[in-house]
Amino acid sequence: MQSELWLVSDDPDRPGMSDEALVMGLRRGDAPASQYVVRLYAPALYRFVYYQLQDPLLAEDIVAEVMVRMIENIDRFVVCQAPFRAWLFRIARNLISDQYRVHKRCPQVSLEQWLDAEPEREPGECDFRLNSVLDRDQLQSGLLTLTREQREVILLHVIEDWELPEVARLLGRSLASVKGLYYRGIESLRCALVSQKQR
């Protein structure tokens, strides 16, 4: 495998390298292979972690730790069993769970808490459907009112463009269950945003 092959496709939309070839390179300790993985997957992992922990430094640390654990355990990865990307996100999920456990930090807040903390920003805009204006902070805060799994499904499906069956495999749930999580998650988020607008 020529090193140049790893570098021709940094664009995540054109992965270009099969999981098999990538894993072989990582097992050999090829520097370009590990660089390729970081450039391809670190930004998405960072978004996924950041939206759940809301701490940029911690998110960076966790992404680095995901990469190190990936290198350390690459011999155990079986290509046919799961996509490489799903494996990385599974490691990230485990590390996020560790954070919840160790620091007792779960960013989920109740809708009531959130509404109390975030007074209406734009008085007069009560018709959510036609005129409401949402900014990033409102959406991020709204995401925190969801359950962890609802948030994960929405982040992976809407933000990261994962297909729902792939999300189901990552979460270890049935497709029907993940569809339910997605539907209820968006509905809960809608309710949270409408309630905030109407206060």
Add this chain to the structure above:
Amino acid sequence: MSSADRQAQDDFIAASQQVIAGSSVESVLAQQQERQDELAEMICVVEALKEMPSPRLAPEALARIEKRTQLAAQSRLPGSAHAARSRRLTLLRPGSDTGSGGTNEGHATLTPIYLKTIFRTKAMAVVAVAALMVFAIATLTMGGLAFQHGTPGGAQQLESYSGIITKIDAGKWLLDDDTEMVIDNLTEIHGQPEVGAKMTCIAEPLEGNERYRALEVWILSTPNAPTVFPPQSHTSF
């Protein structure tokens, strides 16, 4: 869930997937005449999420992650302690590297075929294999001890650490009042260290609680430096 609810859920998911794929909310809702009112707000939420500016890794943060990953990858290169351990484990695995081609069965698969050419009796082969296993276990144990104590030949166990510098002494910094970071002439420092500054580093743990030797340090002047958000924009719907 009733069949009507399931239908509503499926219609929403189909509509939202079109929005995620890039279709406009209006065109998607036009295809859902019966449920237009019901779906409109939820679809708008999906569109707002899709267009929400996402947090981005700053180039220097990406470089730090790359560096740490490269250090981990180096331990896999031939000649490193990890590679040596892997080779030894491969040799210990029953049936591996025997070249038997699957013709041997039962006990024969546990006895590498080349040993049969050297040792004429089964007893001699068993004694030789046992001796090899004792030697291999002893070597692995010593290797493990060397790895734990960081002696030459052992792979470095590296960690990343982020915190606030609370004290600077010659040769060591105190971080977050409880972590000692040894700084020596091999430590690569990016930025100007000062008390109160936020920093992140790649370091190896030393003996004792909360003690590390820094290999590379980045001083972050502002608490949120690694995260770069695009300019705040509003999403209308």
